Amino acid sequence: MTIPALHFQPWGATLREQLDAARRAEAAGAAVVWAPELHRSAPVTAAALAARTHTVGVGTGIALAFARSPFLTALSALDLDELSGGRLRLGLGTGVQRLNEDWHGVAWSRPVQRLRETVAAIRLVVAGAHTGEPVDLDGDLVRLRIRGYRRPYPPLRTEIPVYLAGVGPAMVALAGEIGDGWISHELCSPSYLSSHVLPRLRPRPGFEVVVSACCAVDDDPAAARAAAAGVVGFYASVRTYADLFAFHDLAEEQRGVIEAFRGGLPADGLAGAVAPAMVDRLTLSGTPDEVASRIAAYSGLAAAVKLSPPTHGLPAERIRALQDRILRLIEELSR
Incomplete structure (x- = not known):
């Protein structure tokens, strides 16, 4: 690969x-x-x-x-x-x-x-x-x-x-x-x-084209996507990114996040308002094999992919665990 x-x-x-x-x-x-x-x-x-x-x-x-x-x-x-x-x-x-x-x-x-x-x-x-x-x-x-x-x-x-x-x-x-x-x-x-x-x-x-990517790796793909949802929710609450979400056929889903934000949820607490499709289309989340395949999809388009763990709405111990999984994946893919 x-x-x-x-x-x-x-x-x-x-x-x-x-x-x-x-x-x-x-x-x-x-x-x-x-x-x-x-x-x-x-x-x-x-x-x-x-x-x-x-x-x-x-x-x-x-x-x-x-x-x-x-x-x-x-x-x-x-x-x-x-x-x-x-x-x-x-x-x-x-x-x-x-x-x-x-x-x-x-x-x-x-x-x-x-x-x-x-x-x-x-x-x-x-x-x-x-x-x-x-x-x-x-x-x-x-x-x-x-x-x-x-x-x-x-x-x-x-x-x-x-x-x-x-x-x-x-x-x-x-x-x-x-x-x-x-x-x-x-x-x-x-x-x-x-x-x-x-x-x-x-x-x-x-x-050098460098793609920044929110990356959540977990043996349980649902847990990985749940971890990344807060980052997507944070950006979805900002109308500036409407074109980005519309391009991915996520305009309606973004409106749902904005309504939740206006309803009183904090910007760091919108994960529950984020539809799974938003996470799948906009982050590198899933099992190690799934994330590796998502990284490979940038081949021929970007020279590099900059990985970072999600942080929005997550406690330090969870961020720490997600970061450890990214580092393990980098080591595996760099062999």
Whole structure:
């Protein structure tokens, strides 16, 4: 059975546990471990992952592109690349308007153009901060004018791969145009990738398509699907994803989840409102053999599949057990 490369997003109730899971993923044969950004800082977590691993790639998946200045993001990338010995993938995404404005106090306007210019600025600093030469970018939304500055540490690389997260067609197209890779949303089926993403992405040689996947492995397939249902319910409660659910003939099922949410169920407690078909079509859930077959379905479409255990509405001990099963599956498939 041919499968894409296997990436992993480690979970932990503590940072120590998260790092231990990353080390185990490296030993199991994972190609890259990714540090998300929501409950922890992606660059800080990635630094810890880089320091505690040896050969596995390390990515920020994803760091918020607008919440930090391009200059600071570039310095973080240079530090992470040095710390990891050249293993960094800088994953960036915009986040949504409310998060940027209300959580981070940063402007939200023309996000596609802003991300384009942000990436250009980061690349200029990565390439030239050590030279002492002026660094200039005169964009419509992002400007750099750096004079009298020289970073006194030689960079390990003057080009660090940038992976962009994107859901909407314009952001997906931007990733294909300027990125070194693309990272999908957590619910991205092979059929959706083939029909809605790849035609807009138009990946070129060397470009890495990374599918993020909620993965629940259990000898009891019903238990696996029940574990993943909370993740599907969380996203189904958001109207932004209506097109995704409609594409999979799940519009009516999504409406049922939204009604449950409006009826008072919390976003993390919607698993019971999720129809089995939603889990089957949008997650990698089932027995080890079933999940392996679902991963194989991405062959020829994606270079890698990033696996992560479901967490929504689940106690830590259940998440821990699900993560252990993913790590065992990675080891089995990597032999």
